[in-house]
Amino acid sequence: MTASSPWAPMRRNAFRALWIAQFASNIGTWAQTVGAQWLMGDLGGTALQVALVQAATTLPVFLLVVPSGALGDILDRRKVLMFGQALMLAGAGLLMVLTARDVTTPNVLLALIALMGVGQAASMPSFQAIQPELVPREEIPQAALLNGVNMNVGRAIGPALGGALIAAAGPEATFAFNTVSFVGVLLVLGFWRRPPDHRPLGAEHVLTAVRSGARYVRSSPLFSRVLVRCVLFVLFGSALWALLPAIARGPLGLGAGGYGALLGSVGAGAIGGAFLVPRLLRTLGKNVVITIASCAYAAATAIGGITTSITLAILAMLMAGAGWIAVLSTLNATAQVLLPAWTRARALAYYQLMLMGGQAIGAIVWGAIADLLDLRWAMVVPAALMALIALYAVVKLPLTERQLDVTPAAVWDEPPEGPDSDDGPVLVTLEWRVDEENSAAFVEAMQRVGRSRRRTGASMWGLFRDSADPELYLETFVLATWQEHLRQHLERGTAVDATVQQAARDLAVDNPQVRHLIWAGPPS
Missing domain, CATH: 1.20.1250.20 (MFS general substrate transporter like domains)
Known part of the structure; x- marks a missing residue:
């Protein structure tokens, strides 16, 4: 199997195991969707309540996917994934037990579906984010394709399986199948040895x-x-x-x-x-x-x-x-x-x-x-x-x-000594001296530097030219706290950022003079 083969990521043990477990989970999710909608009808739910089954799945994702993505970056993504999968297992398992005992009500059904939506919201960003940790960079396109196949085939098989399970054993059978599918994903995640995160400043x-x-x-x-x-x-x-x-x-x-x-x-x-x-x-x-x-x-x-x-x-x-x-x-x-x-x-x-x-x-x-x-x-x-x-x-x-190249790289010199990490806002100024013939190219290069500063933590950025000395430029940017600036130094720089900054330095006469100023007024 060559590196360019569509199936190349399947050579990677962790990716292959998670793909298979996720395939079963996707089938189970779509089978359960059919089971939940059918059960709502059996319970005498109104047309609105039947429609709310889908809303109960998607609304938690809309509300929580962005903070869940933040949690996936500041915590161990494997643990975040396991938490999300455990929530979905709990929801499916409770639905299975309660439905088998004939005690599920429309409101209980919607509440447990919403609980599983919370689990899905917690899992989605981290699942996408771990793909570069499972396969080499050159195999990411094939991995994305295989994950897309996984979802689409699950979407095709799941409803048909759900209908068959309902006919054979009732809606609770779809919940049982989905419960088992989450166990498989949790086992794979539990055995996966994820490389440690690089967080010198903590979460x-x-x-x-x-x-x-x-x-x-x-x-x-x-x-x-x-x-x-x-x-x-x-x-x-x-x-x-x-x-x-x-x-x-x-x-x-x-x-x-x-x-x-x-x-x-x-x-x-x-x-x-x-x-x-x-x-x-x-x-x-x-x-x-x-x-x-x-x-x-x-x-x-x-x-x-x-x-x-x-x-x-x-x-x-x-x-x-x-x-x-x-x-x-x-x-x-x-x-x-x-x-x-x-x-x-x-x-x-x-x-x-x-x-x-x-x-x-x-x-x-x-x-x-x-x-x-x-x-x-x-x-x-x-x-x-x-x-x-x-x-x-x-x-x-x-x-x-x-x-x-977005691999971590040193963009700055050694981080400066400064105040407490929560002090701020922080104003950073850099004085650049640039020969007149390089001024246009320097200003263009600095626009890319500005985007790099904002990507890595700056809330405001600007470039000014001295009216009395046209070869002198002042770059300024503001960060919320001193710790945010330290994260620029120690955690957030990439090879792309280093290349962008070096391009500006190559157009300057010398390295810029850097100053750090801390907000001197009352606490903001």
Whole structure:
């Protein structure tokens, strides 16, 4: 098996074991979704309560995924993952026991589903963030593909299995299967020996970590582009997922079995895409691959909304599965390799927020259009817009094809002696002397330095030129506390940051003169 093979990450024992355990868990999750919705009907739940089953799953993720990402960066990610999986096991196990004893009520069902949503929110960012710890950097694209296949095939198999389990032994059987699947994930995590984190200053406060994650996202144009491309794709791509049941029942005239066949076709297309995408990425690059895959998914969406042929619909779903996994796995892999270890989980939490938020908003919008106008319009319009936006984005919002080195690196000299770690705000000034012929290039280089300062902790940054001495520049930036500045020195610098700063230094006459000033007024 070569390093470029789609299955190359499966050579890594930890990745392979976790992938298999997660596959069973994904199947169990989708089987339980069917069981919970069916049970709510058996309990006499209203249409609103049936709909709230899905809301109880997603709402905790919306509310908690960002602070959960911060926890994944300031605590041991393996322990955060185990905590999330244990919450989901507890929810599924309680549902199994209570339902078997006929004491589950609609409110109890919703409460336990929400508990599992909390566990999912805790797990999602850390699961994404550990992928570079499981496979080498060059295998991250294949790992993202395999994880996408895992989810899509689980989505195809789980509902069918859930229906079979309900028919054989009742809804409690789906909860039992899901409970066992979480045990498998916990066992794999328990045996995994994760390398220790590099935190010379100890763990950050969770609120500080949340703020630093948001600041990093704002100050990283390359990562922000990934987020924008993600939300634009899923906002329009969600039409197919939201309306596929209506298509199966309406124009295609299918029953539950036919709908399962359509979902299975999506999963089969995702598997086929996993074989095809690595080769296309090597030959065409990620921007061309995403554009082609987006247009293919758009075509599949339009065909799915227009055709009354079951054969053509199945072929369209095959194409949709390949396009969906090609776009999202490429975006996900790009996000992972752009992020340094110190902020990976909290930044990826924003990726998950964009992914789920785009799907939720899109589903509401296209569902409303289907009700107001027509099912066909609700499929063709987003398909056309997706294709147009894909062509626009490849020109105006291209993803970087460069391999950025985000490994830890010393960006500064030895950290200065200073006050107590909580003192602040802190103003750092650097005096740069630059020859007149290098001034334009220096100002341009310093814009990249400014983004580096903000990514690693600065809340404000500026560059000023002395009116009396045009060769003298003053760089200023502000940090909330002295400890934040120490983290810039000791924990947050990367090889990219070092290269950016060195480029500015090469244009200056000498190293800058640095001063550190502590807020002298009353406590802020």
